[in-house]
Amino acid sequence: MTTTTPVRPVTFSTLTLVEWRKQLDTRSGRWLLATIAIITVGVLAIMVAVNGGNHSFGAFLVATTTPMAILLPIVGVMAATSEWSQRTALVTFTLEPRRTRVGLAKVLSAVGSGLALLALAVALAALAHLLVVSLRDADPAWDVTVQNVAYLALSVVLFMAQGVGFGLLLRSTPFAIVTLLVLPTLFGVVGGLVPGMADVLPWIDLGTAGEPLLFGSTLDGEGWARLATASLLWVVAPLAGGLWRVARSEITSS
């Protein structure tokens, strides 16, 4: 009652830090991140073992990105959906009624987790390459550029924002994950079957438009434009819709 310390507003950095902690302070959250790290290590170990281990740094790095591309959005999804599946939204949004800030803090903290895992993947890929060069006599090929890593970092941002967006929009963990994994693929396959879609598809299919980010090629002007339009559809739209839904909907305990 007697307010001894002055009441300071809840800053965005505080919110982000709290959201980040919430990703890590449960067993399910820790396991999800640990699983991604373990799979990354596993993929690298297999590559070191088979084919004489003769792979470049770049090849090792590309190999780690596929599991990350599938699993990282799930981190974003869970950051959002756990508020509803575990019913913590009631507490979260009474402590911070500005709900859009909470949503954005979730995106930023998920991006933080994703970039940390990316840094780990780069370090592990370098280590794997060092191992095959020194122990298995592979040809040294340190062919990863700053651009490659920057592209990967951008893809992490897109994955995470997309995951949080689908999570906020759909609110159910399994529903959001399945939708996130199946819908873009289905979209690409069905789109490919429709004649006349072939020209449009690279502009609206994030899988196609985002490929250069993951596999080390360079994006030209048109490539960036394609990435922008596809991201608008698959990242910005669901995130904006999710934030909008959270901001105006009723928060109940069931």
Added chain:
Amino acid sequence: MITVEHLTKRYGPVAAVDDVSFTVEPGHVTGFLGPNGAGKSTTMRMISGLTPATSGSARVLGKPFSALTNPGRRVGVLLDAGAQHSGRTGREVLTLAAMMTGVDRRRIEATLDVVGLTEREAARRVGQYSLGMRQRLGIASALLGDPEVLILDEPANGLDPAGIRWMRDLLQDFASRGGTVLLSSHLLREIEQVADRLVVIGRGRIVAQGTKDELLQQAGTVVRSTDDAALAASLRDAGHGVEVVATGGLAVDAEPLDVGRVAAATGVVLAELRAADSRGLEELFLELTADDAREHARTEVAA
């Protein structure tokens, strides 16, 4: 201070909360009483800014809840003790709230102490907690920010009688230091022990409000005499409502003093004369909310 004015929430054609107005004053524990589904939780969610109102307004400390700066430091809210991540420990739940509101982490120990959760219990995951422990954790997280106002939805649910007594002492102490408390319950017995003011809601509308004593007075007087039939006739002549109690005596819609005067004038010897006790309040509560109760039809037949 909580001010609710003409608050209404409609879900399609159904008004879950219908033109509700009341104030919760500092220095008192105000009980929000009503049967399940009467609109208590919806009202409390609207006060806490979680449910948008169809019309009307709710202000806490003079502002809409969502306009409060760092609301966790001004208002302690417990809307559902079960709404905690089952995978977090009790201590972690409080740590997150402390980080968010900028409270010194040392307050966590103090608050755990206040609600009677041990170090060991705080280190267990919430999924393993009993409902009573969840309530204590929920009250701890409401108290953590050292707020001026407490909003608690069914906090006594799952507490044993000793726990309810503990909560009464805690809330009365909080109110005596100038705090504002609004707590809801669907059980009169529970709220009667804890609150000194009551707001009674039924089918989304306020049906009674006032101090507990006022509402008790409304419940009337119980009287027994050597000649109940004569006394009843005189009381009716004096314009008071009289009901013959099956177990003997009369229930009168008047104050004990007025009943005593009528008895004296009639020359009837009194065997018992007292204000109707909580049973009177219970009857009032049942009557006020009868429209919503399933027992309605049965009561009608019995009467």
